[in-house]
Amino acid sequence: MRLRWFPLLLAGALCLALLFLTLPIAAIFLQVGPGELIDRLGDPQATDALRLSLITSGIALVLILVVGTPAAYLIATRRFRGRSVVITAIELPLVLPPAVAGIGLLAAFGPSGLLGGAIEDAGVRLVFETAGVVVALTFVASPFYLRQAQAAFEAVDPTWLQASRTLGSGEARTFARVAIPAAMPGLAAGTALAWGRALGEFGATLVFAGSFQGITQTAPLAIVELFGSDFTAALALSAVLVAVSAALLLSVKLVIGRGAGSRATEPILDASR
């Protein structure tokens, strides 16, 4: 009997990939018992870091949505000179190493940076401050949202937008009532991707804002610091981050599944996270 080797090869490759990808995540939960995990979360450093992570990433997300949504709509619905340059410029931070992003932020907004004087005159301090964390997260995470939102708006049937105009609605109402709801699954996916990226942000924050407990030390920074002294605490905090990230991924899938009737394209979950 001839062995059907190719299907076996495919299955073997999938098993290997699955094992490799899930083992470290499973290990976080298996290494320490659930009781001890919860216990360790009472540690003030861990709670401070988690709270700070949620607050800063939340603020960054609001900024990204408020500015990014109309910006992405413009890029998606208009053809103008230099459009591809604009798109490339927006995508550039995606491939930037996080530490380089942090250096860049310092060079731009740091005390001796390009806009450092102006920012100081305005009475705002960013470096080693919580506001600096928000800036770093916004910088690193916004391209994820912008790219996804642009694709989502481009997938909206242009005749819907035209129909809205001929039915007596101006551009603003068309944007709010037709374009955004029609692009919602893609926008939601972009939001989740950007949020996930912001929650996991490490390098740019460390370089630009530092790692001070309760002020700039977000969960990933706290994990690295705890890792040196208290491995179990680092594990516990990691477990929480895994849970939040998994919840994000799941909610994206749910939203996309619910919005299947709309015309937005299925977003591609990005591998660069």
Add this chain to the structure above:
Amino acid sequence: MLRAELTGTLGELELDTRLDVPDARCLALLGPSGAGKSSVLRMIAGLVRPRRGRVECGNHVWLDTDTGVELAPERRRCGYVFQDYALFGHMSAWRNVAYAQRRLPRARRHRAAVELLDRFGVGRLADARPATLSGGERQRVALARTLASNPSALLLDEPLSALDVSTRAKATRALLELLGDAAVPTVLVTHDFDEAAAIADEVAVIEDGRIVQRGSAEELSARPVSAFVADLTGAVVLGGVAVRRPDGLTEIALEGGGTALSTDAGEGRVAISVHPWEITLEPGAATIDTSARNHLRGRVSSVRPVGNRLRVAVEAGQPLVAEVTADARDQLGLEPGRKVVASWKATATRIVAAGD
């Protein structure tokens, strides 16, 4: 009255179109795809700006590139019925209609929307999403939505092309109802002569961005000015070279062999046009003995039902089409490969300008 004068370049095409439509009348712009028909509609609606042009409706100037007047689409309020209806997929049918009723107080919109849907026979589908509706239902929701916007003109972009043949008659009635209710100037764009004839009062044939003939559907069908127009009206068009005979008839030596006579005058390279229902078919072996002067021998290449009759395509040097009944097909055994003689009268043969 809606008037439009539009010039501009659309890719390869030089658009130069002038049209005027009185209130409560419907003008069809008939042309093949790529002739610039849809662009004309978009320019009237304000969705596309022509390089140069003027559009006015009633006493309002919508566009005048000379004086810099350009109203936004939402201020022109054209009732634009898109080819695939462009219903908003994230809204139910009644919300689609209510979207156009911003002048009504919020509390009254639902009732008003359902009433409009009822008028087009789809009131029971008020809560349905467009994705769950059939093509015909979608069309009627779109028509209700268009009427809800209280349009100052109607622009219909191939409004029946998304529907299958069985729902077209019903959809046509719904369209005529919309036209009657709105009572505004209407421009219909289509590549289908039958659609134009069924809905419009007048038909303007557009070729390469220009209107080449305008008249009632009957006039176009009876007296097409060119092979292009004749072809659009569904006539059989055959190319050839015409010579005047002493007896006053014109003899046309057809490309691909054979000759034909016409009572029309013509000289040189021309085309003749004959309606498919004027052409009779006889078995290939029969002796020809009728008053019809024109006979071409050929083979049946296909037989296709259209409504209550059959369109029989015949390869006779040039392709032609005859319309016959199912009875005739059965009696003559008309099927692909069968040898036939196609005959028609010289008096039914129109001479028109040759195409390119």
